[in-house]
Amino acid sequence: MESIKRGLKTALIGQRIVYYSSLGSTNEVLKELAAQGAPEGTLVIADEQAAGKGRLGRQWLAPSGASLLMSLLFRPYFAPNQAQRLTMICSLAIADAVEGLTGLPAGLKWPNDIFIRGRKAGGILTESGTTGGRLDYVVVGMGLNVNLAISALPELRGMATSFSQELGREVSRLELLWIILAGIETRYESLRRGESPHEEWAARLINLGRQVQVTTPQGALVGWAEGVDADGALILRLPGGQRKRMLVGDVTLRSR
Numbered sequence: 537m538e539s540i541k542r543g544l545k546t547a548l549i550g551q552r553i554v555y556y557s558s559l560g561s562t563n564e565v566l567k568e569l570a571a572q573g574a575p576e577g578t579l580v581i582a583d584e585q586a587a588g589k590g591r592l593g594r595q596w597l598a599p600s601g602a603s604l605l606m607s608l609l610f611r612p613y614f615a616p617n618q619a620q621r622l623t624m625i626c627s628l629a630i631a632d633a634v635e636g637l638t639g640l641p642a643g644l645k646w647p648n649d650i651f652i653r654g655r656k657a658g659g660i661l662t663e664s665g666t667t668g669g670r671l672d673y674v675v676v677g678m679g680l681n682v683n684l685a686i687s688a689l690p691e692l693r694g695m696a697t698s699f700s701q702e703l704g705r706e707v708s709r710l711e712l713l714w715i716i717l718a719g720i721e722t723r724y725e726s727l728r729r730g731e732s733p734h735e736e737w738a739a740r741l742i743n744l745g746r747q748v749q750v751t752t753p754q755g756a757l758v759g760w761a762e763g764v765d766a767d768g769a770l771i772l773r774l775p776g777g778q779r780k781r782m783l784v785g786d787v788t789l790r791s792r
Contacts, residue, residue, distance in 0.1 A: 543714045548577040549721040558584040562607035563677040570609050570673040581606040602684040604709050608678040619674050622732050622767030623648050623662045624737040626676050629719030643742040646770050655697035657681045682709050732767045743787050750785035
């Protein structure tokens with residue numbers, strides 16, 4: 537924890553750090569802390585995660601020391617339907633940090649995945665707590681495959697990658713963390729001034745302007761990923777021409 541603080545260049549984000557060598561889920565721990573009144577900017581970080589959560593109830597497993605696993609607490613003054621804007625600023629900060637530190641091209645896949653050269657290298661899970669239609673808190677969980685040996689995880693071959701696998705060398709998780717947190721703070725300050733990250737986020741999405749299949753708990757739809765709105769919803773144009781606003785889903789590219 538002291539090593540994290542040593543290189544931290546933020547005034548809010550990460551100023552309170554809760555570190556675990558191993559735990560089930562950083563999001564679950566931080567939601568409990570949020571309910572107990574933890575201050576905005578609190579960071580929960582772990583070296584190993586045994587019961588991490590991804591979208592649609594999936595697990596996010598990570599062996600010790602191979603990934604960057606963390607959750608950040610926000611207490612924003614905006615409507616619950618705008619919580620996705622925090623996903624936007626965090627994903628943009630991650631993409632900038634990865635490109636700046638490693639030189640790897642980082643793309644974003646709607647709604648919340650980090651992609652490197654066509655393969656998933658990380659994901660974000662945003663969860664919020666509300667009271668009477670107002671946001672109490674937003675927890676943004678981030679998991680990045682930094683030095684993960686994909687070859688040791690046969691179920692991920694061909695679908696996932698890590699920064700070390702792409703570079704052929706290890707990447708400093710600590711240095712990457714410092715850059716990401718600084719970038720998030722800068723973008724959060726802009727967001728609180730009323731500046732929207734929507735256009736920049738949309739420009740980085742690799743699945744816009746493509747035919748896609750969107751799988752949700754209610755079923756699957758195939759259509760054209762036409763765009764995203766200011767709150768992060770995907771605008772899917774169906775074969776009949778009608779447009780559907782998708783808030784959640786697992787997107788698969790169908791063709792170029």
